[in-house]
Amino acid sequence: MLFNSIEFAIFLPIVFILYWFCTKENIKAQNILLLIASYVFYGWWDWRFLSLIAFSSFIDFSIGKKIGKTVDPKARKWLLKASLFVNLGLLGLFKYYNFFVESFAEAFTIFGTTIHVDRLNIVLPVGISFYTFQTLSYTIDVYKRKLEPTENIVDFFAFVSFFPQLVAGPIERATHLLPQFQRSRYFEYDKAVDGMRQILWxxxxxxxxxxxxxxxxxxxxxxxxxxxxxxxxxxxxxxxxxxxxxxxxxxxxxxxxxxxxxxxxxxxxxxxxxxxDIAEFWRRWHISLSTWFRDYLYIPLGGSKGGTWMKVRNTFIIFLVSGFWHGSNWTFIAWGALNAIYFIPLLLMKRNRSNMDVVAQDRLLPSLKELFQMGITYFMVVIAWLFFRAETIxxxxxxxxxxxxxxxxxxxxxxxxxxxxxxxxxxxxxxxxxxxxxxxxxxxxxxxxxxxxxxxxxxxxxxxxxxxxxxxxxxxxxxxxxxxxx
Structure with a gap:
């Protein structure tokens, strides 16, 4: 179901009325309604993939409970690996299998050998990259003891499938969104008006x-x-x-x-x-994904604490993985690599955190210097977008x-x-x-x-x-x- 469709224009008021007028602000009833509405929203596109999101949710709900009850460090680590294997395995199968087998076959053509490979005739489930990362944030945070595992399966399933952000984000952390399903919610007029203004824009x-x-x-x-x-x-x-x-x-x-x-x-x-500058751009673009990679990949790799080689290596890894996350095409990897090349000089000169405030803070217009900086940064971004949009490198x-x-x-x-x-x-x-x-x-x-x-x-x-x-x-x-x- 698309946000800009007639179906959603009918769906949203119905769910809103049922949510506030029929549940009587009962948390359990509200969460059950949101879970049903979210599955209707997702199933409107292709009901067959409801089983996939339900399976992913059940696996991480079960593993999260098990990790919470397990004391042995090795056992906890194996449970985390099981969650990573299942979630990333499903993502890899649906999104990247054909890319890898085709790239493998093309590599042999360099040596004059032709290899015939079988493609999987499968449809990429909408939003799989988003809800996969969302469920992974839960098991990883439970493993790190940043979050207590939930015992309520409805709350967890509703958290994973929450329809407003299910198919294209933001990628919410379990530490932020899941507790909101576990506390009382009351209608606030100002908050609703603010929401309508957000929707309009x-x-x-x-x-x-x-x-x-x-x-x-x-x-x-x-x-x-x-x-x-x-x-x-x-x-x-x-x-x-x-x-x-x-x-x-x-x-x-x-x-x-x-x-x-x-x-x-x-x-x-x-x-x-x-x-x-490009560092500021990446602090402001797709913030939920950038911070996800920072917290769950960049920092575990050592972040910026090591020497120059480690900083450069980790930066390239983050941008290449970010590019690959966007799609199974070499163009996305090239897009990520180019952004890494943009970013590295700022990192090496320790200027990647130079612009932490809002441009032209407390001023109506930017200075000439700021205008020039914005122009150069935007031009660099536009050139990088060519790789993102083009059919081939x-x-x-x-x-x-x-x-x-x-x-x-x-x-x-x-x-x-x-x-x-x-x-x-x-x-x-x-x-x-x-x-x-x-x-x-x-x-x-x-x-x-x-x-x-x-x-x-x-x-x-x-x-x-x-x-x-x-x-x-x-x-x-x-x-x-x-x-x-x-």
Missing amino acids: GLFKKVVIADNCAFYANIVFNNYEDYNGSSLLLGAIFFSFQIYGDFSGYSDIAIGTARLFGFDLMQNFAFPYFSR KVAFEMIEAIFTFSNFGTPYIIEEGTGIHILPKKFLLSILIFLTVEWYDRTNTTSLEPFTLLSKYVRWCIYLGIGLSIFLFKGNEQTFIYFQF
């Missing part, structure tokens, strides 16, 4: 910004040979706004929806395109080669499919500018459209109405959320 990001950007980005990337350097750069810029509007829009809707039910989810994006390099030629000084254009007419979406570029202006004024806040709460009620509601109308009037062609494929 998330829908705007997705439907108006991301879906329209997808239209132009797809034209350019699907016909990259027909464009000069400036047009390819424009296509990459459109993709940068597509993926940001798409993913951060989903996160906003997820956070807002959770608030309607009395839950707080972590902030997943903190205005990353206003970053002044070869295509990405060909696009980059064209961008860094004199053709980049030509007038950018986009050829409308079917007509051959050159178009430059000036009106839509204006909407992106308005979008960035709103985001700039919002950059010091953790929730969307917060500055508008200081305006008079009538002005505020006129703005909300304007955003709502723009969603209906300027929406692009419906696109599936990008991160559903991960």
Whole structure:
């Protein structure tokens, strides 16, 4: 079920009414309802994979209880390994099996040998990367004694399958989200209004910004040979706004929806395109995944405590694994490697934590230095996005080669499919500018459209109405959320 679908527009009010008016704020009844609603939400896509998420939940619930009751360190470690094996094994089978066997076969072609391999004709379950990491956070934290294992199977199953953030995050930690299922929740009007505001802005990001950007980005990337350097750069810029509007829009809707039910989810994006260096960008982009890798992979590997070689090694591991997490294609690994190359100089010069505050703190506009830093960082990110979006690494390099030629000084254009007419979406570029202006004024806040709460009620509601109308009037062609494929 998509957040931007008619089905969800019907589903959400029904669950909301049942949750607050029929459960009488009874925790057990609320959690049972959320569990049923979450399984309906997930099963709407493909009911066959409900057994997969139920199996994963049951394994980690059982192993978590066993770890909690086990004193012997070796036995505890074997139980943790069992959880890792099952969860990562399922993820590897569904997401990476075909990639590995095909890469293995292609490697032998270098020596003139052809190997025929059998692909698995399987569908990638939506959200498997997200809920796998969420359940793993539970068993790892129980193993580290950061969390007591739960005895309530309904609470745990509801935690794993919580529908607002089930298929595309944020990836919640058990230490943060699970306790919220175990304490009383009461309806709070201000919290619900804040949630609706989050949902409204998330829908705007997705439907108006991301879906329209997808239209132009797809034209350019699907016909990259027909464009000069400036047009390819424009296509990459459109993709940068597509993926940001798409993913951060989903996160906003997820956070807002959770608030309607009395839950707080972590902030997943903190205005990353206003970053002044690549380290700041990664502190602000997909925060739930970045911090997951930091806490459960980077720090256990030694983090930044060792020598220079260990710091460089660990950084490359984190970025390569992050790239591979996104998809079974060498392009994602190249994207991760390029971001590691961006990051290493800052790490070696001990400048990776130079920009910890918000840009232009307590000022309306950034300084020229900050503007330059943001421009350079954004350009680096856009170049990296070419690898993320391109079909192959070869295509990405060909696009980059064209961008860094004199053709980049030509007038950018986009050829409308079917007509051959050159178009430059000036009106839509204006909407992106308005979008960035709103985001700039919002950059010091953790929730969307917060500055508008200081305006008079009538002005505020006129703005909300304007955003709502723009969603209906300027929406692009419906696109599936990008991160559903991960």
